[in-house]
Amino acid sequence: xQQGEEDPQALSIQxxxxxxxxxxxxxxxxxxxxxxxxxxxxxxxxxxxxxxxREKHSGxxxxxxxxxxKSSSLLITASRxxxxxxxxxxxxxxxxxxxxxxxAGTRLFVKA
Amino acid sequence: xxxxxxxPKYLFRKEGQNVTLSCEQNLNHDAMYWYRQDPGxxxxxxxxxxxxxxxxxxxxAEGYSVSREKKESFPLTVTSAQKNPTAFYLCASSAxxxxxxxxxxxxxxxxxxx
Numbered sequence: 001x002q003q004g005e006e007d008p009q010a011l012s013i014q015x016x017x018x019x020x021x022x023x024x025x026x027x028x029x030x031x032x033x034x035x036x037x038x039x040x041x042x043x044x045x046x047x048x049x050x051x052x053x054r055e056k057h058s059g060x061x062x063x064x065x066x067x068x069x070k071s072s073s074l075l076i077t078a079s080r081x082x083x084x085x086x087x088x089x090x091x092x093x094x095x096x097x098x099x100x101x102x103x104a105g106t107r108l109f110v111k112a
Numbered sequence: 113x114x115x116x117x118x119x120p121k122y123l124f125r126k127e128g129q130n131v132t133l134s135c136e137q138n139l140n141h142d143a144m145y146w147y148r149q150d151p152g153x154x155x156x157x158x159x160x161x162x163x164x165x166x167x168x169x170x171x172x173a174e175g176y177s178v179s180r181e182k183k184e185s186f187p188l189t190v191t192s193a194q195k196n197p198t199a200f201y202l203c204a205s206s207a208x209x210x211x212x213x214x215x216x217x218x219x220x221x222x223x224x225x226x
Contacts (some may be wrong), residue, residue, distance in 0.1 A: 004154070033214055042118075042202055042217035043155075050212065088154065090215075100215075102147075102155040 003027060004091045004103035012109045019076040021106040023089030024069075030092040032065055032072050037086045037105070046074075046087075051094070081112040114139045118203050118218035124226050125190065125197060133188045133221045135203035141216070143209045144186040148172060149200040149220075158201075161186055162209045190223065198225050 007022045023032065031050045035043040049056045049065045049072065056063045062075040076083055086105040093099040116137045125131045137144065143162050147155040157170030161180040175194025180186055186205075190197045201221045206213040 031212055035215075035217075040200075040220070040222070042116075042219045043204075043215070045214040045216065048212065048214050092212075104152065104154040 003093070003101045004089050006087070006089055006103045006106045008106060009104070010107040010109070012111065013079060015079060015081055015110055015112050017079055019079050019083070019108055019110070021074045021087050021108070023072045023074070023091075023103060025072075025089075025091045026070065028094040029067075030094045032063075033090040033092070033100075034061075034063060034072075034074050035088045035090060035102075037088065039085075043088060076108075079108075079110045081110050084108060084110045116203055116205055116216055116218035118201075118221050120221060121219070123221055123223045125223060126226060128192045130189055130191050131223065133190070133201055133203075133223070135186045135188065135218060136184055137186075137203075137205045137216070138184060139205055139207075139216060140183070141205035141207050142183070143206045143213075144180065145204045145206075145215070146170075146176070146178065146186070146188045147202045147204065149202060155202065158188065160209075197223055199223060 003026050033048045034046045037043045047058050047063050049063050060077045065072045086107050088105045090102045119134045145160045146158040156172050158176050159178040161167040167180050177189045203218040204215040206215050
């Protein structure tokens with residue numbers, strides 16, 4: 001597996017349901033970030049969680065980080081059709097220098 | 113409003129041509145990056161720059177070149193040496209290199225070889 005690998009690859013839910021996406025990584029990190037990308041557009045930064053944090057909230061978003069399992073999850077509550085997008089996790093590696101790696105993303109489709 | 117502007121949105125390149133993608137930011141960010149995105153895949157780093165007049169190769173730099181003569185600008189040239197240039201190119205910036213800085217992305221340039 002790669003550093004920053006999202007699961008599932010695709011997710012289809014009804015409006016109003018919660019959506020959970022997971023990210024696993026292999027090496028020690030400084031932080032983990034989640035981004036959203038609408039089709040054909042750039043990525044939008046959603047939330048950053050540091051390696052010494054376990055949970056962060058931003059509006060309807062909840063991110064958890066478990067460094068012992070090298071995994072993170074992004075929960076979107078009460079999803080809306082406008083949440084339809086691809087979601088990427090990015091890991092900033094603790095190598096003493098710069099290295100941020102993006103995963104291949106989870107495609108979320110929210111049906112109205 | 114502060115942000116990153118990429119142009120053009122769509123670009124068509126003939127075989128053997130060099131083309132340059134523009135990236136301008138007014139966020140006063142020191143660090144800038146170029147990524148390539150292929151369908152259904154994550155982002156792969158082409159080049160990055162920590163500061164004016166300095167840039168470093170990323171994971172897939174072959175066939176690409178950059179310059180960083182101004183803090184605001186980080187243009188990417190796709191040369192004829194890049195054999196498979198058709199992709200979506202994303203420029204990003206961050207306040208600085210290193211930990212705890214999220215990235216701001218432009219809206220991308222879709223390059224197609226014709």
